[in-house]
Amino acid sequence: MNVYEKESYVRGNNHLLGHHQVTVKDRKLMDITGVKKLHSFDSEMFVIETTMGVLTVHGHDLEMKNLELDKGELSIIGYILNYEYEDHDYDGVGKGLLSKLFK
Numbered sequence: 001m002n003v004y005e006k007e008s009y010v011r012g013n014n015h016l017l018g019h020h021q022v023t024v025k026d027r028k029l030m031d032i033t034g035v036k037k038l039h040s041f042d043s044e045m046f047v048i049e050t051t052m053g054v055l056t057v058h059g060h061d062l063e064m065k066n067l068e069l070d071k072g073e074l075s076i077i078g079y080i081l082n083y084e085y086e087d088h089d090y091d092g093v094g095k096g097l098l099s100k101l102f103k
Contacts, residue, residue, distance in 0.1 A: 020051045022083070029065070030057060030076040030083075038067060038074065046076060057083040 020034025034051040041047065041064060046057040051072075062078035 022055070024080060027080045028077060030080055032074045032076070033072055035067075035069065035072045035074045037069070038064075043078070046074075048074060052085065054086040055083060056086070 021032070023031045025031075032048065032050065032055070035048055036051060037049040039047040039049060039054075041062070043062050044058065044060065046055075046062060046064075048055045048057070057076060058081045059076075060079040060081070062076055062080075065075040065077045067074050
């Protein structure tokens with residue numbers, strides 16, 4: 001599924017998937033909507049399945065401030081270094097290098 005197909009799919013099924021938005025305030029607070037599942041998290045990385053793909057957030061001293069999966073909302077506090085999306089389903093993002101090499 002390419003980006004345009006995914007956008008039309010999300011728009012067409014908005015009542016099922018919800019709206020996705022990421023807001024970062026002063027690199028200390030990140031509010032995310034459209035959260036489907038929180039796969040893993042620790043003080044340096046969060047791996048989140050959203051309606052627009054798997055979102056990985058990197059930083060220092062990261063903590064979950066709020067999680068409401070029924071509303072699809074997540075808030076993260078800490079020092080946010082970067083975040084990135086992967087368009088495919090979760091396949092172990094956040095696992096160690098050796099586990100990825102020896103699938």
